[in-house]
Amino acid sequence: MNWSWDYVSEITPSLLQGLLVTVQITLISSVVAMAVGLFFAIAKMSANRWISRIAVMVTEAIRRTPLLVQLYFLFYVLPDIGIVLSPLVAGIVGLGLHYATYVSEVYRAGLINVPKGQWEAARACNLTGRQTWTQIILPQAIPPMIPPLGNYVIAMFKETPILSAITVLDIMGEALAQANFSYRYLEPITLVATGFLFVSLCSAAVIRLLENQLNLRAA
Amino acid sequence: MENFEASVGYGWYILTGAWATVQLTVFSCAVALVIAMVTGVAMTRNSHLLRLVARFYVEFFRGTSVFVQLFAAYFVLPLIGITLSPIQAGVLALGLNGGAYGSEVVRAAINAVGRDQREATIALNLTGWQALWWVILPQAVVLMLPSFGNLAIEIMKGTAVASLITVSELTFQAQTVRSQTGDTAIPFLLIMVTYLAMASLMMSFVRWLEKRFGRGITSEST
Known part of the structure; x- marks a missing residue:
């Protein structure tokens, strides 16, 4: 094993380029997950038994099959029925x-954990539906949701390298492209691992800080 | 889809990959379970050194993506003289990664066992290990089960990634069929259903375990 700093400095620019793509994917996918997750959560809590049952079935099916297979499905199967997605779009x-299936559980748990008495009190105070939601329920439901949502964003960040399997040039895609070109695996993979470790540790620290902040306000 | 006979033929070929998926899942879960127990318990001990080592392990393996770890196990380890078969590399990476997540579950469950239980073991003059083995762990295991079930499914989902280091499991077989026949829908739908069935089976097993180990404990906890 011989570590070459020359090679490291040679590949660093393209890895940084890949890191940028990774961060972009994480941010955009987070927005998608939070929006679609809200939709799933509403469907799961629907008063209509059929809607909620179908929503549970769909989300469980997505949760229990590997992301990689789902990506292949979007990337290879959809073009057969005329929907051609670019690797980046399919990945996102x-x-x-x-x-979104994980996030929908966070929303659901957050809402369920607001005590029933709060709803009853809002009704007793003669608040309108809109007032009940914006003044009473959401302010209590949202803060506890933030740490788990943050953790899922970190989890998504760590899943982005899988997108390199459908030819997205994220940090892992760049690293593998370099490795295939020079047949040196040690430096690219070590650099990618270090990059991930660094970003995850930093973001975990930020979330812990956020959590403490929220606990302080609640106390 | 045009040729039904051919679909049945390669369908069977794809399902032969299920065996490798099961192997990977079972071995990785076993490795993860052992590591989770050891590091999880280590994190609840008083020794600073033990806690520090365990914490370092957990942060390292949770912080670097499992995908990167898999590639490191397969491509980088040979450079320092450790050559693993694809399945071994897969089990190593998935097991170490799952173990890191699992140890947090173990730690939280041990800490969640009531303080009175701990005080009772001191009053009874049990040694630290006796208390852990006979009093704390039996109660903590019940609390761990639901999270362990989810973790096992995460590991099972992770095995799909092992296809990229040439383990011929379900996803790899489906990809082979895709590249050779150009047929996409049936291979991928087939493996999705298989994964779904496996995950649901694992879920029912964990539910059964929860009932089995929960006997006598759930009734008195209020």
Whole structure:
């Protein structure tokens, strides 16, 4: 094993380029996951038994199959029925949809954990539906949701390298392209691992800080 | 889809990959379970050194993506003289990664066992290990089960990634069929259903375990 700093400095620019793509994918997919997750959560809590049952079935099916297979499905099967997605779009849709099922559980748990008495009190105070939601329920439901949502964003960040399997040039895609070109695996993979470790540790620290902040306000 | 006979033929070929998926899942879960127990318990001990080592392990393996770890196990380890078969590399990466997540579950469950239980073991003059083994862990295991079930499914989903380091499991077989026949829908739908069935089976198993180990504990907890 011989570590070459020359090679490291040679590949660093393209890896940084890949890191940028990884961060972009994470951010856009997070927005997709949170929006679609809201939709799933509303469907799961629907008063209509059929809607809620179908929503549970769909989300469980997505949750229990591998992301990689879902990505292949979006990337290879959809073109057969005329929907051609670029690798990047397929990756964002796949990642966003996969995590939307996790996020929907966070929303659901957050809402269920607001005590029933709060709803009854809002009704007793003669608040309108809109007032009940914006003044009473959401302010209590949202803060506890933030740490788990943050953790899922970190989890998504760590899943983005899978997108390199459908030829997205994220940090892992760039690293593998370099490795295939020079047949040196040690430096690219070590650099990618270090990059991930660095970003995850930093973001985990930020979330812990956020959590403490929220606990302080609640106390 | 045009040729039904051919579909049945390669359908069978794809399902032969299920065996590798099951192997990977079972071995990785076993490795993860052992590591999770050891590091999880280590994190609840008083020794600073033990806690530090365990914490370092957990943060390292949770912080670097499992995907990167898999490639490191397969492509980088040979460079320092450790050559693993694709399945071994897969089990190593998935097991170490799952173990890191699992140890947090173990730690939280041990800490969640009531303080009175701990005080009772001191009053009874049990040694630290006796208390852990006979009093704390039996109660903590019940609390761990639901999270372990989810973790096992995450590991099962992770095995799909092992296709990229040439383990011929379900996803790899489906990709082979895709590249050779150009047929996409049937291979991928087939493996999705298989994964779904496996995950649901695992879920029912964990539910059964929860009932089995929960006996006598759930009734008195209020």
